[in-house]
Structure formats: C-alpha cells, structure tokens
Amino acid sequence: xxxxxxxxxxxxxxxxxxxxxxxxxxxxxxxxxxxxxxxxxxxxxxxx
Amino acid sequence: xxxxxxxxxxxxxxxxxxxxxxxxxxxxxxxxxxxxxxxxxxxxxxxxxxxxxxxxxxxxxxxxxxxxxxxxxxxxxxxxxxxxxxxxxxxxxxxxxxxxxxxxxxxxxxxxxxxxxxxxxxxxxxxxxxxxxxxxxxxxxxxxxxxxxxxxxxxxxxxxxxxxxxxxxxxxxxxxxxxxxxxxxxxxxxxxxxxxxxxxxxxxxxxxxxxxxxxxxxxxxxxxxxxxxxxxxxxxxxxxxxxxxxxxxxxxxxxxxx
Numbered sequence: 239x240x241x242x243x244x245x246x247x248x249x250x251x252x253x254x255x256x257x258x259x260x261x262x263x264x265x266x267x268x269x270x271x272x273x274x275x276x277x278x279x280x281x282x283x284x285x286x
Numbered sequence: 287x288x289x290x291x292x293x294x295x296x297x298x299x300x301x302x303x304x305x306x307x308x309x310x311x312x313x314x315x316x317x318x319x320x321x322x323x324x325x326x327x328x329x330x331x332x333x334x335x336x337x338x339x340x341x342x343x344x345x346x347x348x349x350x351x352x353x354x355x356x357x358x359x360x361x362x363x364x365x366x367x368x369x370x371x372x373x374x375x376x377x378x379x380x381x382x383x384x385x386x387x388x389x390x391x392x393x394x395x396x397x398x399x400x401x402x403x404x405x406x407x408x409x410x411x412x413x414x415x416x417x418x419x420x421x422x423x424x425x426x427x428x429x430x431x432x433x434x435x436x437x438x439x440x441x442x443x444x445x446x447x448x449x450x451x452x453x454x455x456x457x458x459x460x461x462x463x464x465x466x467x468x469x470x471x472x473x474x475x476x477x478x479x480x481x482x483x484x485x486x487x488x489x490x491x492x493x494x495x496x497x498x499x500x501x502x503x504x505x506x507x508x509x510x511x512x513x514x515x516x517x518x519x520x521x522x523x524x525x526x527x528x529x530x531x532x533x534x535x536x537x538x539x540x541x542x543x544x
Contacts, residue, residue: 245341248404252345253326255404256352256397260507263393267514271306274521278303282524285308285517 306517314510321503328496336493342408343493349401351500352394353423355508357461359391360430362512367454370447378523379516381447384454386515388433390508395427410474418467419475426464429457443523 280286329347336343366384370376402420403413414420437450468475489497 245408248408249330249341249344252348252401252404253330255400256348257322259393259397263390264507264511264514267511267518268305268307271514271518271521273305274518274525275303275305277525278521280304283304283517284520285306285513286304 306514306521311510311513314506314513318503318506318510321499321506324499325496325503328492328499333492333496334490336490339409342405345401345405345408347496347500349398349405350497351504352401353398354501355504356391356394356398357465358505359387359394359508359512360426360458360461363388363391363433363454364458367451371451371455376444376447378443378447379520381443381451382516382519382523383512385434385437385450386512386519388430388437388454389515390511392427392430392434394504394508395423395430399423399427415474417474418471419464419473422460422464422467426457426460429460433457443526 275283325347329344333344333347335341339346363384366380366387370378370380370384373380402423406415406420407413433450433453436453437446439446439449467473468477
C-alpha cells in the first residue's frame with residue numbers, strides 16, 4: 239500500500255493524461271465533424 | 287393580417303445537418319465509455335499489485351493497449367495505402383482511412399511514450415534512457431508525425447494520396463523493429479509478458495483480465511475515432527473540391543467577359 243502512496247502521482251497521472259488526451263482528441267473530432275457537417279447537405283454524406 | 291410570429295411559424299424550418307455521428311457510432315461511443323470505466327475499476331482497483339513491479343504494474347494496463355492499438359492503426363494505414371496504390375479504382379476512401387488511422391496511431395503512440403516514461407520513473411528511477419526499445423519507439427512516433435506532415439503539404443487529393451501511401455507502406459516496416467528490439471539488442475525494457483517468444487503468458491489471471499479489458503476499451507475507442515475522423519476527412523475533401531470548382535467557374539466567367 240505504501241508503494242501505491244509513494245508512486246500515486248505517476249500512476250494516477252498516467253491514467254489522467256491518457257484520458258485527458260483521448261477525451262480532447264475525441265471532442266475535437268466531434269466538433270470538427272459538426273462544423274463541417276453544417277456546410278454539407280446530408281444527401282452528400284455517405285453515412286446518412 | 288400576418289403577424290411576425292405567424293410568419294416565423296409558417297416558414298419551413300431549416301433542415302438540420304448532421305455531423306459525423308450515427309446511431310451506431312453513438313452506441314459504440316457509449317460502449318467505449320463503459321469499457322473505459324471498467325478499465326479504471328480493474329486497473330486501479332481490483333487488479334493486485336505485482337510481486338516485482340508492485341503498484342507500477344497498474345500503468346501497464348494503459349501503456350500496453352495503447353502501443354498495441356498504435357501498431358494496429360499503423361498496419362491499417364499501410365493496408366489502406368496499399369489498397370489505394372495497387373487497386374485499379376485508386377479510391378480516395380482508402381487514403382482517408384489511412385490518414386485517419388495514422389492520426390489516431392500517433393495519438394496512441396504519444397500516450398505510450400508518456401505512460402512508459404512515468405512507469406520508467408518508478409521502475410528504473412529515470413524518465414528516459416536511450417535504450418533500444420525506447421529509441422526505436424520514439425523513432426516510429428517521429429516517422430508517423432512526418433507522415434501526417436506530408437499529408438498536409440498541399441496539392442490535389444490524388445497527389446496527397448499517392449505520396450502518403452508510399453510513406454505509409456515504408457513506415458510500417460519499423461513496427462517489427464520496435465517490437466523485437468528487446469530481443470535483438472540488450473535492453474532495459476522487459477520482454478513481452480503476453481505471447482512472448484516462448485509462447486507463454488507470464489501474468490496472474492486477474493492482471494491478464496485487466497489487460498484484456500484495456501485492449502477491448504482501446505479497440506472500441508480506435509474504431510469509434512476512425513469512423514468519425516474518416517467521415518470528417520471526407521467532408522473536408524468535399525468542401526475543398528467545391529471551393530476549387532467555384533474558383534474555376536469564377537475564372538471561366540471572368541475569361542468569357544474579357
């Protein structure tokens with residue numbers, strides 16, 4: 239348990255950085271998609 | 287007499303234009319969030335400490351899945367690059383999947399390096415060593431950053447697709463070098479605990495399950511991101527094509543008037 243307390247910053251930091259980065263990337267992908275989607279008719283989107 | 291509110295009510299509502307989401311991607315996104323929750327629960331909670339690495343082993347439940355998914359993303363990018371170059375149709379769809387996959391791979395590879403540095407600080411006492419595995423991984427990361435830079439050099443979509451496909455096919459050769467670097471050279475980095483050269487798996491059952499949860503979570507995330515980014519790139523290309531068509535039409539009309 240003391241090892242967890244000693245290294246908590248590195249261990250929780252690894253998870254925090256990972257989730258922060260993938261969360262930001264995912265958020266950016268969605269926002270970018272919404273912005274571009276506004277300029278194009280749904281008929282021209284092969285996934286709709 | 288028509289009031290302003292009547293006019294507003296009668297006017298046809300502008301059609302809502304969609305982004306890159308569909309019901310399927312929404313379901314996939316929810317599954318990804320749930321799987322990530324399980325990863326945190328198992329990685330930081332249920333999984334036991336390792337005999338040798340103690341609590342530092344918990345970092346490996348994000349470190350290992352991100353590097354495996356980065357490899358997968360780069361292999362997908364190479365496959366799609368090959369399909370673009372060597373099929374008769376030369377579909378730009380393959381190029382966009384390759385570009386989106388490489389982009390996600392770069393993000394995952396960056397996370398691998400950062401989580402590996404944090405693990406190294408606990409285990410080795412330093413964030414970085416110019417060790418064979420670390421150096422080749424950093425080189426792979428820089429190579430794919432270069433691939434993304436080349437994609438943004440400009441030119442037509444066909445030119446972009448052709449030059450990036452060639453790089454995509456060349457860069458993927460580095461993956462075996464990175465993966466087997468711990469066996470080819472003397473390395474600080476540990477050898478594979480799963481599917482190692484002796485064919486065995488040297489992990490406790492609950493630890494292996496935690497790693498499996500991590501792999502599932504990051505695989506779902508990869509597929510979800512790939513769908514969104516590929517669709518985003520398709521829209522970006524369409525908008526650029528329209529801009530070019532419009533510029534050409536303007537130029538022709540100017541020529542006709544003069």
